[in-house]
Amino acid sequence: MSQATARNRPKHLNLFQIRLPIPGIVSILHRISGASLFLMLPFLLYLLQQSLQSPDSYIHFRALVGHPLVKLILLGLLWAFLHHFCAGIRYLTLDMHMGTDLAAARSSSYAVVGVSLVMTVILGVWLW
Amino acid sequence: MVRRVPVGAHYGLRDWLVQRVTAVVMAVYSLMMLALVVFAPPAHYGAWKGLFAQQWFRLASLLFALSVFWHAWVGVRDILMDYVKATGTRLALQVLVVLSLVAYALWSIQILWSIS
Numbered sequence: 001m002s003q004a005t006a007r008n009r010p011k012h013l014n015l016f017q018i019r020l021p022i023p024g025i026v027s028i029l030h031r032i033s034g035a036s037l038f039l040m041l042p043f044l045l046y047l048l049q050q051s052l053q054s055p056d057s058y059i060h061f062r063a064l065v066g067h068p069l070v071k072l073i074l075l076g077l078l079w080a081f082l083h084h085f086c087a088g089i090r091y092l093t094l095d096m097h098m099g100t101d102l103a104a105a106r107s108s109s110y111a112v113v114g115v116s117l118v119m120t121v122i123l124g125v126w127l128w
Numbered sequence: 129m130v131r132r133v134p135v136g137a138h139y140g141l142r143d144w145l146v147q148r149v150t151a152v153v154m155a156v157y158s159l160m161m162l163a164l165v166v167f168a169p170p171a172h173y174g175a176w177k178g179l180f181a182q183q184w185f186r187l188a189s190l191l192f193a194l195s196v197f198w199h200a201w202v203g204v205r206d207i208l209m210d211y212v213k214a215t216g217t218r219l220a221l222q223v224l225v226v227l228s229l230v231a232y233a234l235w236s237i238q239i240l241w242s243i244s
Contacts, residue, residue, distance in 0.1 A: 058173040
């Protein structure tokens with residue numbers, strides 16, 4: 001590494017100038033999906049409660065999840081869950097020192113993004 | 129000469145392990161639920177309620193819920209430590225998150241055990 005290159009390194013991290021490598025994209029999406037799932041926990045618990053409380057609340061639950069806006073939110077959360085799941089499995093395998101070289105880390109990252117998107121479409125179409 | 133640096137609260141390794149153990153619990157429960165929904169979907173209220181009326185399923189669901197909340201605590205705390213630099217704000221948010229998660233845990237127990 002030459003002196004000039006070292007001097008030209010960015011002093012701060014500008015999110016609009018960084019070109020994040022694919023494992024980095026999986027990582028930040030892991031965060032975003034986890035945070036979204038956390039923020040929606042009360043809504044999900046409310047849905048579970050409505051689905052179980054009584055026959056009347058069950059009807060209310062069915063009406064709620066039948067609403068297009070709620071369906072859209074749940075579709076988003078389905079993706080968040082599937083991405084968090086797949087990326088999580090990837091991190092567990094990395095912990096066990098599997099697929100840690102650059103090529104494998106990149107291809108498993110593409111797999112995480114791809115599989116979670118395809119699963120979201122399949123389950124989303126089926127459940128819509 | 130070995131220089132030991134006695135700093136930190138030493139919760140790092142425990143949290144690292146908690147994050148992974150709870151992840152495995154959630155993954156197993158999720159796959160079980162996926163199999164259930166695909167092969168024997170509970171189509172009406174009676175079937176759905178009947179599923180949760182079984183003690184083992186209720187306990188498995190509680191174990192899953194508690195894993196979610198503990199896992200969420202470690203994750204959200206990491207996010208807050210990374211992005212919220214003001215100590216007072218960060219501590220306030222962390223307290224809010226802990227109290228929310230404890231409330232969710234109690235709520236989950238109420239939901240699961242109010243099924244007759």
